[in-house]
Amino acid sequence: MTPVARWPIWAMLWKEFVQMRRDRFTLAMMIGIPMIQIALFGYAIQTEVRHLPMVVVDESRSPQSRALIRALTSTGYFDLEAHLEDREEVRRWVERGDAAAAVIIPPDFAKDLKRRREATAQVIIDAADPLSPSAAIAASGQIAALQTRQMVVQAAGPQGLPSVDVRVRPWYNPALKSSVYIVPGIIGVLLSMTMVIVASIAVVRERERGTLEQLIVTPINKTSLMLGKIVPFLVVGYVQMTVILLVGRLLFGVPISGSLVDLYLGALPFIVASLGVGLLVSTAVTTQAQAMQLGFFYLLPNILLSGFMFPRAAMPEPAQWIGAALPLTYFLLVLRGILLKGVDLGTLAPEVATLTGFSVVLIALAVRRFNKRIDG
Amino acid sequence: MSGLGVEAHGLRKAFGSAVAVAGLDLAVKWGEIFGLLGPNGSGKTTTIRMLTGLLEPSGGQARVVDIDVVASPERVRARIGYMSQRFGFYEDLTIEENIRFYGGVYGLTRRERRERIPQQLTRYRLDQRRKQLAGTLSGGWKQRLALACATVHRPDLVFLDEPTAGVDPASRQLFWNLIREDAAEGITVIVTTHYMDEAERCDRLAFLSRGHLIGVGTPAEITERFGLPTIEAVFIELQRRDDAELGLLA
Numbered sequence: 001m002t003p004v005a006r007w008p009i010w011a012m013l014w015k016e017f018v019q020m021r022r023d024r025f026t027l028a029m030m031i032g033i034p035m036i037q038i039a040l041f042g043y044a045i046q047t048e049v050r051h052l053p054m055v056v057v058d059e060s061r062s063p064q065s066r067a068l069i070r071a072l073t074s075t076g077y078f079d080l081e082a083h084l085e086d087r088e089e090v091r092r093w094v095e096r097g098d099a100a101a102a103v104i105i106p107p108d109f110a111k112d113l114k115r116r117r118e119a120t121a122q123v124i125i126d127a128a129d130p131l132s133p134s135a136a137i138a139a140s141g142q143i144a145a146l147q148t149r150q151m152v153v154q155a156a157g158p159q160g161l162p163s164v165d166v167r168v169r170p171w172y173n174p175a176l177k178s179s180v181y182i183v184p185g186i187i188g189v190l191l192s193m194t195m196v197i198v199a200s201i202a203v204v205r206e207r208e209r210g211t212l213e214q215l216i217v218t219p220i221n222k223t224s225l226m227l228g229k230i231v232p233f234l235v236v237g238y239v240q241m242t243v244i245l246l247v248g249r250l251l252f253g254v255p256i257s258g259s260l261v262d263l264y265l266g267a268l269p270f271i272v273a274s275l276g277v278g279l280l281v282s283t284a285v286t287t288q289a290q291a292m293q294l295g296f297f298y299l300l301p302n303i304l305l306s307g308f309m310f311p312r313a314a315m316p317e318p319a320q321w322i323g324a325a326l327p328l329t330y331f332l333l334v335l336r337g338i339l340l341k342g343v344d345l346g347t348l349a350p351e352v353a354t355l356t357g358f359s360v361v362l363i364a365l366a367v368r369r370f371n372k373r374i375d376g
Numbered sequence: 377m378s379g380l381g382v383e384a385h386g387l388r389k390a391f392g393s394a395v396a397v398a399g400l401d402l403a404v405k406w407g408e409i410f411g412l413l414g415p416n417g418s419g420k421t422t423t424i425r426m427l428t429g430l431l432e433p434s435g436g437q438a439r440v441v442d443i444d445v446v447a448s449p450e451r452v453r454a455r456i457g458y459m460s461q462r463f464g465f466y467e468d469l470t471i472e473e474n475i476r477f478y479g480g481v482y483g484l485t486r487r488e489r490r491e492r493i494p495q496q497l498t499r500y501r502l503d504q505r506r507k508q509l510a511g512t513l514s515g516g517w518k519q520r521l522a523l524a525c526a527t528v529h530r531p532d533l534v535f536l537d538e539p540t541a542g543v544d545p546a547s548r549q550l551f552w553n554l555i556r557e558d559a560a561e562g563i564t565v566i567v568t569t570h571y572m573d574e575a576e577r578c579d580r581l582a583f584l585s586r587g588h589l590i591g592v593g594t595p596a597e598i599t600e601r602f603g604l605p606t607i608e609a610v611f612i613e614l615q616r617r618d619d620a621e622l623g624l625l626a
Binding site: 019210214215219220 | 425
């Protein structure tokens with residue numbers, strides 16, 4: 001006797017979609033929250049510094065020095081505010097906060113260049129500015145205590161020509177716009193949070209309302225029941241991802257360097273794994289409030305240890321181990337690889353394989369732990 | 377069909393040190409309406425939950441629709457219906473959608489459902505409001521919808537756990553007429569209740585008190601055995617003994 005055909009899971013899916021369609025508020029939240037999050041994260045977290053007000057003390061007054069100043073302002077990092085006469089005045093500008101950077105070009109700058117000697121100019125940055133990333137200051141250890149940071153700009157044309165080679169040292173991570181870096185991460189963080197919470201709440205809500213008890217008394221098998229509950233959220237996950245990609249592209253110019261198909265395929269095991277975590281949570285809690293709490297608790301290590309905000313390489317080993325146990329850690333590599341570097345899915349096979357492993361194990365664990373009884 | 381609708385021997389359930397059901401022997405015949413009576417906390421719901429496989433018994437055996445419910449709960453579930461105190465349908469689905477959903481979950485094919493849904497709507501007088509969300513229904517309608525969901529797959533036996541609690545007399549009357557119709561078609565009905573007029577409508581009754589079975593029989597046999605005029609009087613007497621025992625312990 002086979003009382004359970006393929007039907008029960010279709011009935012579950014159909015029911016979930018009907019319920020989802022009626023729950024306009026939750027539906028709006030599913031779309032609205034990613035938009036708000038991305039606007040907040042994208043605008044608020046700007047680690048790159050641009051348009052620092054800059055003053056100049058040009059003691060050289062030569063074509064070479066003017067070329068250097070032009071080269072600096074044309075990078076977009078500095079806006080030229082004023083030409084000053086002496087170095088003491090620089091201090092006053094910086095202390096008032098009217099200038100965040102200053103360039104001091106010594107009198108023999110041009111002369112050194114002409115003699116094909118190393119010519120030096122001094123660039124002073126106000127590192128007390130909260131915008132200055134602490135990583136940049138730490139990197140310049142010996143001057144971290146100072147209020148100003150000096151940076152050597154070397155300008156030496158091979159033939160002493162006015163074409164001055166300005167090399168800005170890598171402070172403030174200048175090559176990267178932070179929103180471009182952060183938006184792909186937001187896709188991952190947001191998906192982990194919403195997928196875990198919606199999956200756990202979807203099951204726990206049925207438990208609270210007494211409908212789970214009713215379902216348990218039907219002959220539907222555990223796997224159909226669990227899959228029927230979570231598959232609809234795959235769609236929600238993809239919708240959220242699409243919203244973030246669109247907004248990220250429109251507002252922040254986040255590139256999609258690789259293939260969208262690769263991205264959507266690579267997201268599948270991650271979304272399933274996150275839903276699996278949600279199902280696991282649902283087998284451990286009895287109320288929706290508990291499910292929410294555990295969901296947010298899960299969010300924290302994801303933000304801190306996955307490499308979303310801080311590079312994992314810089315973390316102490318135990319923190320790295322925890323990070324290695326989070327699906328998001330691998331998904332971030334997939335996201336950034338495809339979106340920013342244009343890598344194809346084949347190159348990301350190890351990450352995708354790990355994520356697939358996570359999803360299979362998590363779903364299997366959740367189904368195993370779920371008991372078709374009410375006494376646990 | 378051979379055997380009995382429900383057959384339990386020494387069925388027992390303990391939650392920690394609290395014994396909810398203490399060694400119950402039950403035999404429910406096919407096609408009868410069997411009432412489980414007893415004050416709150418006497419073990420009625422726990423018994424039904426063990427018989428539906430929702431709770432694992434701490435001891436004893438139970439066969440439901442002639443199948444061992446502990447060993448093969450899913451085979452039992454395919455052939456029984458269950459209406460819990462909380463009804464268990466979805467408030468954000470309509471009447472019709474709820475019946476369709478449970479039909480699907482019980483494995484009815486599309487064609488079976490197409491035939492069965494209108495039947496259930498008509499039979500349980502749900503036609504007029506079939507497009508109404510279940511959450512907006514009044515008590516009597518909710519109760520009939522729960523029964524329609526529990527019987528959509530033509531079960532051989534249904535468990536009704538306090539189905540008429542908090543429902544007006546006219547709705548209770550209609551509900552019992554429907555149960556009678558079901559029984560007349562051969563469905564075995566096991567029902568728990570607090571209402572004595574409902575108890576009198578059962579073919580046979582089992583009185584539970586503090587997890588023990590203290591009397592089984594037709595309503596007439598029960599009143600006779602206790603030498604009391606009505607089932608209600610028996611109930612009150614049992615409740616009094618319970619309280620006395622508690623008072624003794626206190």
